[in-house]
Amino acid sequence: xxxxxxxxxxxxxIYFIFGWVMLHIWQKCDQxxxxxxxxTGFIFGGIGWLVNLIPISLFSSEALFWLMDTMVTMISVxxxxxxxxxxxxxxxxxxxxxxxxxxxxxxxVYFSSIFSSNGLxxxxxxxxxxxxxxxxxxxxxxxxxxxxxSDKAMALIMQISVLIHASRAYLTxxxxxxxxxxxxxxxxxxxxxxxxxxxxxxxxxILMIVVADLARRNSELSITDPLTGTLNLNGIEQTAEKxxxxxxxxxxxISLILTNIDNLHSINEQYGHHVGDMVLRTFANTLATNxxxxxxxxxxGGEEFILLMPNTSDDGALHMAERLRLSTGQICxxxxxxEIRFTxxxxxxxxxxxxxxxxxLSRAEHALxxxxxxxxxxxxxxxxx
Numbered sequence: 001x002x003x004x005x006x007x008x009x010x011x012x013x014i015y016f017i018f019g020w021v022m023l024h025i026w027q028k029c030d031q032x033x034x035x036x037x038x039x040t041g042f043i044f045g046g047i048g049w050l051v052n053l054i055p056i057s058l059f060s061s062e063a064l065f066w067l068m069d070t071m072v073t074m075i076s077v078x079x080x081x082x083x084x085x086x087x088x089x090x091x092x093x094x095x096x097x098x099x100x101x102x103x104x105x106x107x108x109v110y111f112s113s114i115f116s117s118n119g120l121x122x123x124x125x126x127x128x129x130x131x132x133x134x135x136x137x138x139x140x141x142x143x144x145x146x147x148x149x150s151d152k153a154m155a156l157i158m159q160i161s162v163l164i165h166a167s168r169a170y171l172t173x174x175x176x177x178x179x180x181x182x183x184x185x186x187x188x189x190x191x192x193x194x195x196x197x198x199x200x201x202x203x204x205x206i207l208m209i210v211v212a213d214l215a216r217r218n219s220e221l222s223i224t225d226p227l228t229g230t231l232n233l234n235g236i237e238q239t240a241e242k243x244x245x246x247x248x249x250x251x252x253x254i255s256l257i258l259t260n261i262d263n264l265h266s267i268n269e270q271y272g273h274h275v276g277d278m279v280l281r282t283f284a285n286t287l288a289t290n291x292x293x294x295x296x297x298x299x300x301g302g303e304e305f306i307l308l309m310p311n312t313s314d315d316g317a318l319h320m321a322e323r324l325r326l327s328t329g330q331i332c333x334x335x336x337x338x339e340i341r342f343t344x345x346x347x348x349x350x351x352x353x354x355x356x357x358x359x360x361l362s363r364a365e366h367a368l369x370x371x372x373x374x375x376x377x378x379x380x381x382x383x384x385x
Contacts, residue, residue, distance in 0.1 A: 012053075015046030019041075021039075032087070041078075041079030044072055051068060051072060066125075069125065070128075084136045088139045089143075130165035137155050154208070171186055230298055236296065236298025236306055236308070239298070239308060243296070244356070253310075253313045255316070257346055259306075259345065260304040261283055261343075261344050262343045262344060282333060286324065295307060314350035325346055347369070349382055
């Protein structure tokens with residue numbers, strides 16, 4: 001096997017392996033669409049490299065070979081870059097990739113049959129790739145929710161790849177215009193030495209992102225209640241410890257609001273647990289939409305939630321609890337034509353001197369107990385009893 005053939009076969013197999021791993025992760029671990037796009041892109045990338053093993057003589061014309069090679073490459077890079085678009089939750093629609101591909105193919109036909117130029121024909125693919133990868137870099141650096149270390153590394157790899165493909169396009173055009181042997185050597189060196197390394201780096205970079213995303217998601221799941229999306233008991237305890245330390249250092253107020261849905265057990269019995277789950281999700285959403293940035297919500301029991309509110313005085317916490325009580329009473333859910341209404345009770349505790357979570361929680365539990373004992377659907381503080 002010649003060194004060139006060895007490089008082409010090896011790169012094709014590497015791409016198929018990346019594709020298989022991505023699709024396997026998508027099927028078994030993470031059903032996110034961007035992983036499916038990445039896996040599909042790698043598979044077409046492998047096909048693109050293996051197309052180079054087909055002798056050009058088997059095609060009716062050289063133009064047909066380059067048309068096929070360009071189409072596979074465009075599908076591959078479009079899927080990979082669109083995967084970044086989906087992951088970043090940006091509103092770049094696939095139609096733009098289709099339009100770009102359509103324009104590129106029209107250029108391909110023009111330079112193949114109307115104005116025959118091998119250099120321009122061969123340059124279409126690297127030009128399209130470099131433009132798409134540059135879009136991918138922009139999307140990566142503008143991702144919603146912040147940029148991770150793996151995102152920055154991937155953006156750097158892709159930016160280097162943009163320069164490589166742009167250089168390849170330039171050398172392709174110049175070599176066919178001048179018929180320079182030296183330029184052809186540079187072009188072959190980039191095509192069969194730099195590109196395999198570059199593509200493999202992109203594949204490894206994407207796998208790093210997938211692993212980092214999975215690790216972060218597993219970490220979030222360990223502290224998140226799956227039904228309501230709020231913090232679970234473990235998550236709220238970890239958060240409370242950090243908040244208490246911060247408020248103590250800065251001598252700020254810290255307020256806790258302990259709340260439970262009144263008569264959730266009766267709702268489950270009368271309407272079914274699916275309605276009870278709907279009530280829990282709606283109540284959690286009501287709490288979340290009324291709180292400020294920097295406040296935290298946790299579900300610490302079946303129908304019991306806790307709100308951590310740093311830099312909030314007793315008056316502010318009482319006002320918030322009353323607003324939440326009124327908002328909850330206005331909720332009206334519908335199931336099979338039946339209207340479901342519910343209320344909630346609140347125990348409120350605030351302190352500027354006590355920063356022990358368990359002690360504050362104990363006082364809030366006493367206040368909530370008194371709220372339930374005295375008729376429910378009310379806001380109570382420990383000082384009232």
